[in-house]
Amino acid sequence: MYLRAFALKIVAIASDELPAIPCSGYNAGMDLFAHGRKSQIEKESPLANRMRPRTLDEYVGQTHIMGPGRLLRRAIQADQLSSLIFYGPPGTGKTTLAMVIANSTESHFITINAVLAGVKEIREAIATAQERRNLYGQRTTLFVDEVHRWNKAQQDALLPHVENGTIILIGATTENPYFEVNKALVSRSRIFQLRPLTEDDLREIARQALADPERGYGSLNVTIEPEALDHLVDVANGDARGVLNALELAVETTEKGADGRIHITLEVAEESIQRRAVLYDKEGDVHYDTISAFIKSLRGSDPDAALYWMAKMVYAGEDPRFIFRRMTIFAGEDVGLADPQAISVVTSCWEAFERIGMPEGRFPLAQACIYLATAPKSNSAFAFFDALASVEKEQEADVPNHLKDGNRDKEGFGHGEGYLYPHAYRDHWVAQQYLPDALQGKMFYEPSDQGYERNIRDEVARKREAQLAAMLESGDQRLEIGEIYTTSPKNKGKEAWLQRTISQAGQSLGQQRARLFELAAVQRHHLVLDVNAGSGLLTWEAVRRAPEGGVYALAAATTDGEALRQQAERLPELERPFILIGDVTELDTLLTLRGEDDLHFDRILARNPITQLLNYPITELFAPLKQRLMEDGRFCLVQTIPKQGQRLYQLVDWSGETKALAKKVEQAEETIYADESDPLVNWDVADVQAGLEAAGFTIASQQLDREKGQRRLTKGHIARWFGEDGEGTYGRRLREAGLSEKEIEKVRTLYKRQLEEQIVGWETAVFYLLAF
Numbered sequence: 001m002y003l004r005a006f007a008l009k010i011v012a013i014a015s016d017e018l019p020a021i022p023c024s025g026y027n028a029g030m031d032l033f034a035h036g037r038k039s040q041i042e043k044e045s046p047l048a049n050r051m052r053p054r055t056l057d058e059y060v061g062q063t064h065i066m067g068p069g070r071l072l073r074r075a076i077q078a079d080q081l082s083s084l085i086f087y088g089p090p091g092t093g094k095t096t097l098a099m100v101i102a103n104s105t106e107s108h109f110i111t112i113n114a115v116l117a118g119v120k121e122i123r124e125a126i127a128t129a130q131e132r133r134n135l136y137g138q139r140t141t142l143f144v145d146e147v148h149r150w151n152k153a154q155q156d157a158l159l160p161h162v163e164n165g166t167i168i169l170i171g172a173t174t175e176n177p178y179f180e181v182n183k184a185l186v187s188r189s190r191i192f193q194l195r196p197l198t199e200d201d202l203r204e205i206a207r208q209a210l211a212d213p214e215r216g217y218g219s220l221n222v223t224i225e226p227e228a229l230d231h232l233v234d235v236a237n238g239d240a241r242g243v244l245n246a247l248e249l250a251v252e253t254t255e256k257g258a259d260g261r262i263h264i265t266l267e268v269a270e271e272s273i274q275r276r277a278v279l280y281d282k283e284g285d286v287h288y289d290t291i292s293a294f295i296k297s298l299r300g301s302d303p304d305a306a307l308y309w310m311a312k313m314v315y316a317g318e319d320p321r322f323i324f325r326r327m328t329i330f331a332g333e334d335v336g337l338a339d340p341q342a343i344s345v346v347t348s349c350w351e352a353f354e355r356i357g358m359p360e361g362r363f364p365l366a367q368a369c370i371y372l373a374t375a376p377k378s379n380s381a382f383a384f385f386d387a388l389a390s391v392e393k394e395q396e397a398d399v400p401n402h403l404k405d406g407n408r409d410k411e412g413f414g415h416g417e418g419y420l421y422p423h424a425y426r427d428h429w430v431a432q433q434y435l436p437d438a439l440q441g442k443m444f445y446e447p448s449d450q451g452y453e454r455n456i457r458d459e460v461a462r463k464r465e466a467q468l469a470a471m472l473e474s475g476d477q478r479l480e481i482g483e484i485y486t487t488s489p490k491n492k493g494k495e496a497w498l499q500r501t502i503s504q505a506g507q508s509l510g511q512q513r514a515r516l517f518e519l520a521a522v523q524r525h526h527l528v529l530d531v532n533a534g535s536g537l538l539t540w541e542a543v544r545r546a547p548e549g550g551v552y553a554l555a556a557a558t559t560d561g562e563a564l565r566q567q568a569e570r571l572p573e574l575e576r577p578f579i580l581i582g583d584v585t586e587l588d589t590l591l592t593l594r595g596e597d598d599l600h601f602d603r604i605l606a607r608n609p610i611t612q613l614l615n616y617p618i619t620e621l622f623a624p625l626k627q628r629l630m631e632d633g634r635f636c637l638v639q640t641i642p643k644q645g646q647r648l649y650q651l652v653d654w655s656g657e658t659k660a661l662a663k664k665v666e667q668a669e670e671t672i673y674a675d676e677s678d679p680l681v682n683w684d685v686a687d688v689q690a691g692l693e694a695a696g697f698t699i700a701s702q703q704l705d706r707e708k709g710q711r712r713l714t715k716g717h718i719a720r721w722f723g724e725d726g727e728g729t730y731g732r733r734l735r736e737a738g739l740s741e742k743e744i745e746k747v748r749t750l751y752k753r754q755l756e757e758q759i760v761g762w763e764t765a766v767f768y769l770l771a772f
Helices: 001-016 028-036 038-044 071-078 094-104 119-136 154-162 183-187 200-211 226-234 242-253 266-272 285-299 302-313 320-338 342-356 361-376 380-393 407-411 452-474 497-520 539-545 558-568 584-593 623-627 659-673 685-694 715-724 729-736 741-755
Strands: 084-087 106-115 141-145 166-173 190-193 222-224 261-262 527-531 548-553 578-581 601-607 629-638 699-713 760-772
Touching: 071 094, 071 200, 084 094, 094 106, 094 141, 106 119, 106 285, 106 452, 106 539, 119 141, 119 154, 119 166, 141 452, 154 166, 154 183, 154 685, 200 222, 200 226, 200 242, 222 226, 222 242, 226 242, 226 266, 242 261, 242 266, 266 539, 285 302, 285 320, 285 361, 285 715, 302 361, 320 342, 320 361, 320 380, 320 452, 342 361, 361 715, 407 685, 452 539, 497 601, 497 629, 497 699, 497 760, 527 539, 539 548, 558 578, 578 584, 623 629, 629 685, 659 729, 659 741, 685 760, 715 729, 741 760
Parallel strands: 084 166, 084 190, 106 141, 141 166, 222 261, 527 548, 527 601, 548 578, 601 629
Antiparallel strands: 629 760, 699 760
16 A cells, blocks of 8 residues: 555656546556547547537536526535535436536546445445545545435445545436435435536537537538537437537538538538437436326416427337326315316226227327316315314214114114114205214315306205204204213103204204395395394305405304304305394494495395394384494394294193193283293294284294204203202293192103103294395
């Protein structure tokens, strides 16, 4: 080692420069032979290699990193380079730039090609660098071409020596270094991205080759037609090596003319380079960038761009099956239910391609592409991932009892009890709990307003709202019959009364909403006020029906108002309803606070406003609404009439009792509904009519319906009616009507025996009205 170093020093002194020590393991004699053949090798090498720029002034292109004043140019000129990685497509000048640096730097320059070299060559290069540093204090620059070809272990071998400054690394790669190069190396290097050369750059490179008498064709008297040069430049597609190779072929295969010149015509140029060079690597950045551009063009509904990027992939040799696979994913991810046929069209085109093959298979490929690009778009299938995130984050939720499999243990554990079979109901749908208790009201699927989903969006929302409103209005009855943990003889009273209550309440509320909007005839541009918005049953339907108008929702309870605001946040800001928290008596104040003193509504919708303000005179209740109604507006009301509600005595079979007792109970119960001091029952339909007329309304139509449903009567109901000592509300009324304690106890026993834990038919009086 010392003798070799001494010999090198003698040579260095004699030549006044330091020789490059290759890391290939060859001996010095072989290096001398190689040096002697250098000029011959250069003369015989391809034009693209001979014409590599030797200085910064000869370097063409990449002005974004090599222009005057740029960091890289200044670093090369000052010979103050740190480790670098050049990243870009083939033919953009990565290796050439490294050679310019080699000719400009005072450091020892070693070149390695990662395809041919391994750890052994790395160690030799490092040993040489350490030797020169120790003996002469000289830096070593190691250029690794195609550095991404090295595996992690090979790249790791460089790390400590780059870290301590033994070598300055210059790597060249056609692959994204952030993916293909060791992160530790990337973090210690400056990365410069080289772009495909411009047409002007390629023309300049071609002119240099034609003018250079030493390395190019300056001594051959070559002329090239402008059209021929344009063709070479165009087809080379930003690749300097491509244009020089084509120019070399054209010159070397064209004989001199009578005038002694080599004349390059367009015909000669076309023969020299017939197929455009397309940058595409099936495993590299361009591959992923191109498929990304293709998918984004489909998503953006641009069929022209989608066809272009797909054509580029096919032209470059991409497997059409890969493209079909991505289009099939796209059909589910980005088209989805906006066009449910999209996935069938793509898979059918794929099947057709498999049957007919290439090149005719490009027709179904193009058909699938155009169909997807022009189809309506929806990404609502992502709802699955929201549900998946909920499963990952939420505590494990038990399956609601009525949804459990009842085939094996219905008798013993009550599994499946209370499940409502949707096909047994009108429109094959019934409101019932499907989500676990902890997730009630949670929405994963949000239908878009595109294509087929536009048709189902409103129906999905209506069913959700009807079910949610039913559950909210079921109040303290919203208790699911749980799983039975001990077994006993079957009790039919343990049936799923909750699901029945909710389902029928949901149907009833949905019918009321439909009737009210039929009366209202809301148009798209209308301003709508929902009085007593509560659960939002009417609010969201109004938002759907008046998208170019506006919706105001008046919620008496703060909790209801905040819940509506949270639900509204899922809508675009301009489409959200305005939530007012207060009652009818505060409407003017609330609008004034918003600076909307003069606001009037095309439609005012009210559901049960009287029972919301029981202590407020009916004659005064409707006046604020009339003042806010436009001259040609409509006021639509749906109001439950408690005075005409279900009587308990009508639910009982009195055949085993005396007629006198039955008559006494009937008279006593009717006095409850005749009590003028009770604001819940001291008014009737006539009072509603009178209140509207007093406010200035003109009644256009009205109808009183008796809606039939079902209700489960519990022990709690019996206890509230009679109390432990007969002091319940109902028991007190019986006593006031003259029934003895013995008779009251007999009635309590009768009701308990026939009604407790039973599902009974229940009638509700509902009043519909349209006024102007």
